[in-house]
Amino acid sequence: MEGIYLALQSLGSTGTGSATAATRASSGGNLTSSSRSITQTINGSHHFKINGYSLAKGMGIGKYITSETFTVGGYQWAVYFYPDGKNVEDNSLYVSVFIALASEGTDVRALFELTLLDQSGKGKHKVHSHFDRALESGPYTLKYRGSMWGYKRFFKRAVLETSDYIKDDTLALTCTVGVVVSSTQGPKLYSIPVPESNIGAHFGELLESGLNSDITFEVDGELFPAHKLVLAARSPVFKAQLFGVMREKNSGVIHVKDIEPSIFKAMLYFMYRDCLPEESELSGSASPTTCTVMAQHLLAAADRYGLDRLRMICEAKLCEQVNVETVATTLALAEQHHSAQLKAVCLKFVAANLAAVIQSDGYEHLRESCPSLQCELLKTVAGVEDDTEMETPVIVNKKIASETIPSLDGSDANGRRVRPRT
Incomplete structure (x- = not known):
C-alpha cells in the first residue's frame, strides 16, 4: 500500500516538481531542472x-x-x-x-x-x-x-x-x-489536441443527403426536404408551424410563398450549419451589388422565421456593403424589419452623402415605401452638420436644412415640389 501511495503521489505532482523528484530519485539527491525558449x-x-x-x-x-x-x-x-x-x-x-x-x-x-x-x-x-x-x-x-x-x-x-x-x-x-x-517554458504534462467542433458539418451532410427527412418545402416549384426536429429547434416559427396549434393538417409538403428558392436554400443551409455558404455560391456572383441584394432578402427571411443570429449576420454584411446605390433600399428594409442599428448606420450615410443618394435608383423606392423616415433623415442630416466641418457642406445649418433639403415625397418644407438636379 505504501508503494501505491508513493506512486500516486508522484503522478499527482506537476511541472518542475515532478521532474525534480524523478531526478532526485535517480541521482542521489542532485537537483536539476530544464526549460526551453520558443520563438x-x-x-x-x-x-x-x-x-x-x-x-x-x-x-x-x-x-x-x-x-x-x-x-x-x-x-x-x-x-x-x-x-x-x-x-x-x-x-x-x-x-x-x-x-x-x-x-x-x-x-x-x-x-x-x-x-x-x-x-x-x-x-x-x-x-x-x-x-x-x-x-x-x-x-x-x-x-x-x-x-x-x-x-x-x-x-x-x-x-x-x-x-x-x-x-x-x-x-x-x-x-x-x-x-x-x-516565451520560456518549463516541463509540463502531456496534452492531447482536441479537434474543432464538426457538428455543423455533420448536420449539413444530413441536409444535403435528405436522409430520413420528414418534411418537404415547395418554393416556386423547387422542393427542399428537411427534418422537422432540426427546424423546430432552430426556429420558433417552424416549431409552432410543425408542432404547435398552428400546424398544418397536411404537413408532408408545405408551400412557401413570397421567398425565392435560392434564399430559402441559403436559410436552410444556415439552420443546419450555423453559417452561410460562400458569397459566390450563395448568389452565383461575387459582385458587391448582387451580394447586397442577397443579404437584404436573407434578412427579411430571417425576420420572418425568427432566426436572430442570421438576422444579425445579414445586418452586419449590409452595414459593411453600404454605398450610394444600395443605402436607400437597405434603409427601407431596416425600417420595415425594425433593424435599429442598421437603420442608424444608413441614416448617417445618407446624411453624409445626400446629394448623391437622391440621384440613385433606390431613393424613389425609399420615398414611396417609407415616407415616415423624412423627419428622422432631417434630424440626422442636421446632426451630421453640427458634428462635422466641411468646406462645401450640403447643408449650412439647421435653418437652411429645413428650407432646402428635398423631402421623401419630393417637396421642400413649404410644400413646394423640388426636382432633383440632373
Missing part, C-alpha cells in the same frame, strides 16, 4: 478591397487610401495604398502598398506578406512574402507607431489597369502579419 510568429490576415480604383487615381503623390486597423499579436496594423505612388520618382509608373504599425510599440519584430488577388478565378495571385524564405538579417523591426514596411514599386500601373487584378473597378489585397514573440 514563433503570431499570424493574422486582413482582406482589403478598394472599390472605385479609377476614381482614386490622381489624388496626388504620397496620398493614400487606408484600410481599417486590425489586430495581430497584440498590435494594431493598417494597409496603406498609394494610387499615384508614395514618392515622386515612382509616380508615373507604379502604385505603392505599405503595412504600418498603427498602435504604440517599440522594436516590434514581424514578418509580412502582401497578396494582390487575381479576380479572374485563375488563382494567379501576386504574392510578396517573407514567411517562406530565409531573411539574412531576420524579421523586420518597426521602431515606433507609424513605422512602415512595403513596396514603393509594388506594381506597374499600366500593367495593373489591364490585368485580371482589377474587376468591376475593384482591387483586392490580403495582408498577412506575423508578429515575432518569444
Whole structure:
C-alpha cells in the first residue's frame, strides 16, 4: 500500500516538481531542472478591397487610401495604398502598398506578406512574402507607431489597369502579419489536441443527403426536404408551424410563398450549419451589388422565421456593403424589419452623402415605401452638420436644412415640389 501511495503521489505532482523528484530519485539527491525558449510568429490576415480604383487615381503623390486597423499579436496594423505612388520618382509608373504599425510599440519584430488577388478565378495571385524564405538579417523591426514596411514599386500601373487584378473597378489585397514573440517554458504534462467542433458539418451532410427527412418545402416549384426536429429547434416559427396549434393538417409538403428558392436554400443551409455558404455560391456572383441584394432578402427571411443570429449576420454584411446605390433600399428594409442599428448606420450615410443618394435608383423606392423616415433623415442630416466641418457642406445649418433639403415625397418644407438636379 505504501508503494501505491508513493506512486500516486508522484503522478499527482506537476511541472518542475515532478521532474525534480524523478531526478532526485535517480541521482542521489542532485537537483536539476530544464526549460526551453520558443520563438514563433503570431499570424493574422486582413482582406482589403478598394472599390472605385479609377476614381482614386490622381489624388496626388504620397496620398493614400487606408484600410481599417486590425489586430495581430497584440498590435494594431493598417494597409496603406498609394494610387499615384508614395514618392515622386515612382509616380508615373507604379502604385505603392505599405503595412504600418498603427498602435504604440517599440522594436516590434514581424514578418509580412502582401497578396494582390487575381479576380479572374485563375488563382494567379501576386504574392510578396517573407514567411517562406530565409531573411539574412531576420524579421523586420518597426521602431515606433507609424513605422512602415512595403513596396514603393509594388506594381506597374499600366500593367495593373489591364490585368485580371482589377474587376468591376475593384482591387483586392490580403495582408498577412506575423508578429515575432518569444516565451520560456518549463516541463509540463502531456496534452492531447482536441479537434474543432464538426457538428455543423455533420448536420449539413444530413441536409444535403435528405436522409430520413420528414418534411418537404415547395418554393416556386423547387422542393427542399428537411427534418422537422432540426427546424423546430432552430426556429420558433417552424416549431409552432410543425408542432404547435398552428400546424398544418397536411404537413408532408408545405408551400412557401413570397421567398425565392435560392434564399430559402441559403436559410436552410444556415439552420443546419450555423453559417452561410460562400458569397459566390450563395448568389452565383461575387459582385458587391448582387451580394447586397442577397443579404437584404436573407434578412427579411430571417425576420420572418425568427432566426436572430442570421438576422444579425445579414445586418452586419449590409452595414459593411453600404454605398450610394444600395443605402436607400437597405434603409427601407431596416425600417420595415425594425433593424435599429442598421437603420442608424444608413441614416448617417445618407446624411453624409445626400446629394448623391437622391440621384440613385433606390431613393424613389425609399420615398414611396417609407415616407415616415423624412423627419428622422432631417434630424440626422442636421446632426451630421453640427458634428462635422466641411468646406462645401450640403447643408449650412439647421435653418437652411429645413428650407432646402428635398423631402421623401419630393417637396421642400413649404410644400413646394423640388426636382432633383440632373
